[in-house]
Amino acid sequence: MRIALFGATGRVGQAFLKEAGANKRYDIYALAREQKNVPHLPPERISTGNARNRDDVQHVITGSDMVISCLGTDGDDTLSVSMKHVIDIMEEENMKRLITVGTAGILKSRQHPQKFRFETNESKRKLTRAAEEHAKVFTMLEASGLDWTAICPTYLPDGEATGVYRFEKDFLPEGGSKITVGDTAHFLYQQLEARDFIRVRVGLAY
Template sequence: MNLCVLGATGRTGLHILKLAAADGHSVSALLRDSSKLPVELAGHIRTVIGSARSKGDLLSAMDGCDAVVSALSTDGGDLLSEATPLIIEAMKETNISRIITIGTAGILNSRTEPHLLRYESSESRRKLTRAASEHRTAYEMLQRSDLDWTIVCPTYLPDGPVTANYRVEADRLPVDGTSISTGDTAHFAYTCLKDELFVGRRAGVAY
């Protein structure tokens, strides 16, 4: 498989790179700074220096790829709402249909108030909703596209290794889920990519 990874040097993105490289996949990574790529991965990754805010850079990174995994964060601003429509356009122009993105548990359905998303409901303990709102915008854009999308929605996300031992639920957070490591979030996203799980769905993931 030829895979394009966005947000590849972030906390979750690096785990995705390692999983793909270990399986021998051809990986293209769009990077702002190639010095952040670990030396042990450099020989396995085709790097494109650029920005997810540039459609041209996205097209270069996606050239020849079969699927996209985006571990882009909000970057403290409007990165997702600016980049997502460009990602969708670039995918259509390069004839790629499959995308896995890393979202947030805030955009899952609330259990206590089913008409609300978690970040809008009493389930959420966060007072600031800017990041969740950005993720919601990206989610709604993907919903309107005709792509085969999956949004992996972790709850509290500490750094940690792959254990491959976690729970998953479509569109909601598993009951009493409180955390999930960056490694296991990447592992589940990678599993969705290989097995085409949760197409057109959000997937809550937690221990």
């Protein structure tokens, strides 16, 4: 299986590469601004470019079976700009499977299920700009015809995978306050061939 990976230089992206890279069943190709920033892939599988550029995005996606996005908000609208490219290209090439890593802020609020968590007092973050960007991407996913899964971890400290954590469709597991980068990558890896969470958000926490 060939996988196109965006966000390979971020914490979850790098942890995912460590988790999946040893499995010979997966041929992972990534887009990065500099090859040296992706230590877990051979240079010939790294395309140098920018996710804001449609041609760069298409170069990585073409020929792939699946797309994974671990892109962050980057302080601007790079996430939504790049995701529009990804969705458009996948639909043009009749690809279906897309897995993204978002934020628990875009899960449903338990007290107000019609709202995102970041729109209520369930979210402890005072600044909502990043969550708003992730919500914009979620709206784009819902409007697409793709088989997407949006993985939504809560607070993400560094840490290795334990394989022991909770997950829930559309909501953050009750009382959940954190999950490590390693376990987020572990859950992402489990979704490569699973079909349990198609076209839904998944909240992750301990």
